Amino acid sequence: GENVEQHPSTLSVQEGDSAVIKCTYSDSASNYFPWYKQELGKGPQLIIDIRSNVGEKKDQRIAVTLNKTAKHFSLHITETQPEDSAVYFCAASKSNTGKLIFGQGTTLQVKP
Amino acid sequence: EAQVTQNPRYLITVTGKKLTVTCSQNMNHEYMSWYRQDPGLGLRQIYYSMNVEVTDKGDVPEGYKVSRKEKRNFPLILESPSPNQTSLYFCASSPYRGSTNEKLFFGSGTQLSVL
Secondary structure (H helix, E strand, O other), rough: OOOOEEEEEEEEOOOOOOEEEEEEOOOOOEEEEEEEEOOOOOOOOOOOOEEEEOOOOEEOOEEEEEEOOOOEEEEEEEEOOHHHEEEEEEEEOOOOOOOEEOOOOEEEEEOO | OEEEEEEEEEEOOOOOOOOEEEEEOOOOOOOOEEEEEOOOOOEEEEEEEEEEEEEEEEOOOOOEEEEEOOOOOEEEEEEOOOOHHEEEEEEEEOOOOOOOOOOEOOOEEEEEEEE
């Protein structure tokens, strides 16, 4: 079955710097790759997603890139702010299945 | 307000005492799923349901049961809880339009401790 590996497990950056979180997946048939942000005491919330027919997607300070050949995708956060501090999860799934496989999570700390 | 509601928020129980964690969504979503979150392991899928009366195992279904008798509710049942089921549990739902995977809406979580 699908396996998703996420790195790093923790990441600390200065406010204003960029942060990059990387994920690799094992199933080449996977075609949907969402990213979720989990704030303390809350459930995860979708922040951006990408489908396999697209190589890059941006939403303000957040971008996701997908390399299907290498089977990896990355989350890029620019101009980080203290409110970006949270746990981030990547995930992968494929059409016609109900399975969404998550990575292990990355704790991002943005220092003021 | 569109939401996924889980109850209870916190639960402490003892080994072997059956319990149910309820999950309800008010968005008329076809798809619902349960996850458990453990440090260093991320979110692992327990069971999911693509529609009423349709349920399937996720990656860690052992020790759990679910039912989907109506669209809005998807309870998680632990018939004989054990300490290794101590975890943070999340219910989620999604429109799941046809074959396309869509955004998941998560509940606020249930912190379960089995003594």
